[in-house]
Amino acid sequence: MNLIVLLTYYNYVHSCVIRAVDAFFEVYDAVLHAFEKNLYILFEGRSVAYSTSTVNTEAPSSAKPLWFYDKDTQTFVEWSTDREAVMTSTTKKSLSALSLTIMNDDEILHDLTDFISGISVQTFRGQQPSVAHILAAWALSSKIVLDRSYKTTIITDSADFVTVSVESHVPLGEVATEQTT
Numbered sequence: 332m333n334l335i336v337l338l339t340y341y342n343y344v345h346s347c348v349i350r351a352v353d354a355f356f357e358v359y360d361a362v363l364h365a366f367e368k369n370l371y372i373l374f375e376g377r378s379v380a381y382s383t384s385t386v387n388t389e390a391p392s393s394a395k396p397l398w399f400y401d402k403d404t405q406t407f408v409e410w411s412t413d414r415e416a417v418m419t420s421t422t423k424k425s426l427s428a429l430s431l432t433i434m435n436d437d438e439i440l441h442d443l444t445d446f447i448s449g450i451s452v453q454t455f456r457g458q459q460p461s462v463a464h465i466l467a468a469w470a471l472s473s474k475i476v477l478d479r480s481y482k483t484t485i486i487t488d489s490a491d492f493v494t495v496s497v498e499s500h501v502p503l504g505e506v507a508t509e510q511t512t
Contacts, residue, residue: 405446
């Protein structure tokens with residue numbers, strides 16, 4: 332074989348490899364973004380869930396992240412930069428509420444009992460998400476953004492009836508002690 336034929340084959344194989352690598356990275360990026368679309372971060376004092384692909388939690392001026400939320404599995408995962416603590420001491424449990432309804436005065440606007448029964452919480456400090464964070468997760472599925480004037484009525488796992496604002500940032504397990512009407 333002469334040198335020109337060998338160089339032609341080399342160029343052809345090289346261009347095929349480059350196209351295959353480019354195609355691989357396009358598929359990799361598409362798969363990565365598909366998984367990221369349903370992962371959200373909830374911040375301290377904020378009532379909105381932010382997509383993990385749209386926020387910078389490393390910035391010095393960033394609000395304090397409290398939870399990851401996986402929309403597909405309806406799972407809250409307690410935020411931590413200590414991966415070892417999360418991996419070794421995380422427990423999975425359900426919310427400490429039997430029922431949650433959105434109220435406008437005495438009118439029930441939305442009953443979230445089925446929604447909250449499907450939520451699980453992975454925590455290593457025993458925390459629960461706040462009512463505002465639970466409603467932010469519900470808004471992702473329902474596409475309903477609630478008016479701030481509404482209240483939520485919660486039946487806790489100890490059968491207490493508690494009414495709090497839809498913007499309450501008190502952890503769900505502590506709402507009975509922080510009740511407002």
